[in-house]
Amino acid sequence: xxxxxxxxxxxxxxxxxxxxxxxxxxxxxxxxxxxxxxxxxxxxxxxxxxxxxxxxxxxxxxxxxxxxxxxxxxxxxxxxxxxxxxxxxxxxxxxxxxxxxxxxxxxxxxxxxxxxxx
Numbered sequence: 866x867x868x869x870x871x872x873x874x875x876x877x878x879x880x881x882x883x884x885x886x887x888x889x890x891x892x893x894x895x896x897x898x899x900x901x902x903x904x905x906x907x908x909x910x911x912x913x914x915x916x917x918x919x920x921x922x923x924x925x926x927x928x929x930x931x932x933x934x935x936x937x938x939x940x941x942x943x944x945x946x947x948x949x950x951x952x953x954x955x956x957x958x959x960x961x962x963x964x965x966x967x968x969x970x971x972x973x974x975x976x977x978x979x980x981x982x983x
Contacts, residue, residue: 870917870964877922877940878915878956884936889923892916892972900974901927909976913943915963916972946977 876882893916904912904927913926926939934942944952959975966973 867961867964867968869920870967871960873917873920873922874915874960874963877924878960879953881937881940882922884940885921885923886936888916888918888921889925889935892918893923893925896972896974897925897933900925901931903974904929904976907976908978910979911943911946912974912976913939914972914974915967917964917967 877884893914896914900912900914903909910929911927913924915922915924917923924936924939926934926942928934928942947955959973963973
């Protein structure tokens, strides 16, 4: 099960695969206020969360300034925020952890401070 989740996450996050707006609405939309508060409380520069269900993947990214990006736009923004090849390198490290969290029924969310994960 974890390997299937990893495969779906890799396709969406590393291979620029399509993401599901319906899954975003179902799994992530209700958590927007919680993650926005978490971003502020932890004084992060941005925060992103991902989810997977039956091979579909969705993603949301919050910027400190308040802007929210969904799915492909979230992926593109995170790629731009992480310099050079940091996005690919970081995602290769994070995807196995994300898959384990998702398998356990949790939605992984990462707050990031500028300069970290670069």
